[in-house]
Amino acid sequence: MNSVLSIVAIAGLGAAGALIRLGLLHLFIRSMWRSEYATVAANIVGSAGTGFVIAADWGIWSWLLAAGLFGAITTLSTLAVDVAEEFRSRMRGGWSLLAWHIFGGLAGFLIGYLIASLAL
Amino acid sequence: MPALTITLVAMGGALGALSRTGLTELFGGDTLAPETLAVTLAINTLGALLLSLLRRHAHLIPSPALLHAISVGFLGSFTTWSAVIAISALSYSAGHSVIAVVYLALTVVLGVGISVLARGPKAGAS
Numbered sequence: 001m002n003s004v005l006s007i008v009a010i011a012g013l014g015a016a017g018a019l020i021r022l023g024l025l026h027l028f029i030r031s032m033w034r035s036e037y038a039t040v041a042a043n044i045v046g047s048a049g050t051g052f053v054i055a056a057d058w059g060i061w062s063w064l065l066a067a068g069l070f071g072a073i074t075t076l077s078t079l080a081v082d083v084a085e086e087f088r089s090r091m092r093g094g095w096s097l098l099a100w101h102i103f104g105g106l107a108g109f110l111i112g113y114l115i116a117s118l119a120l
Numbered sequence: 121m122p123a124l125t126i127t128l129v130a131m132g133g134a135l136g137a138l139s140r141t142g143l144t145e146l147f148g149g150d151t152l153a154p155e156t157l158a159v160t161l162a163i164n165t166l167g168a169l170l171l172s173l174l175r176r177h178a179h180l181i182p183s184p185a186l187l188h189a190i191s192v193g194f195l196g197s198f199t200t201w202s203a204v205i206a207i208s209a210l211s212y213s214a215g216h217s218v219i220a221v222v223y224l225a226l227t228v229v230l231g232v233g234i235s236v237l238a239r240g241p242k243a244g245a246s
Contacts, residue, residue, distance in 0.1 A: 007138065014137020015130035016126035017240050020195045025192065026121060043201045050202040051209070065160060066206070067144070072137045079201060080168035081175060082175030087232070098228065105205040116227075 006060075010068040017046070017072025036082045038102045039075060044108040046074035053110030056120050072103075125185040132193020140198050152211060157219075160203050161227055167199035172238035206207040 015065030021042045028038035049070040053062040079101050140163055149158035173180070174191055180188040204227045212220035 010137050010141050011134035014197045015134040017128065017137065018129050018133020018197045019246065021196055022121075022126070022192050024190070033177065046202045047205045050206050051171040054206060054210075057152070066202070068137050069142045070202045071140060071200040072133050072204075074201035074203075075165040075167075076164040076201050076204065076231055077171040077193075077195045078228065080164075080228075081171050081239075082234045083228075083232050084172070084235035087236065089237070096234075105201055106209065107233035108204045109209050111204075 002085030014072040038101035039078045043074045044104040046070040047105040048112035049106035052116045055113040055116035128189035129193040132189040133197040136194040136197030164199045165230045182221040222238045
């Protein structure tokens, strides 16, 4: 795949990733769930997808999906700001939210990796 | 959700992903190369700082759609958690467990730490 197509693919997949994250945020807000956990869900789903495409080893497509789509679904900036806000209001809540991101992300990656390793 | 918000978030997401992958291609190397770890850490820390400042000064952004485009779209896609998780998991499986733990911890400490500092003192605190 040439560099122009790669740029177009990353842009398209990045846009899709941001819209999926926005959709999750609105779903959580409409469902009266805490919006911070929309980012947790996005980070778990994106980590699972990354584990899947790394294990699938689809060459350039694995890289495009991992860097473009799943890189954009997941986010560190909102994680950091949300955890910092939680720490400011109640220390236990901050640790809990952080643990969800870390262990949820690692578990998601592992599950995605195992599914691709077993199924493909 | 307004169509303008959706369009601007998509544009911000595209720009954020392109900026991240562009910087990683420019300064990074293979997935576990030290340059890749460094540039991903720098991108994530910078993004956390910018989002903290944006939330603190959100009143300066005239339109909610533009605010979403910058925060959810651009900065959300510019920074990444899946790459941090992948780097840590792959480092661990390659036998570099110290790098895996330190990299994950450093990303969180720098990101959360800079967010705390950028947000300033808690409202009502002296």
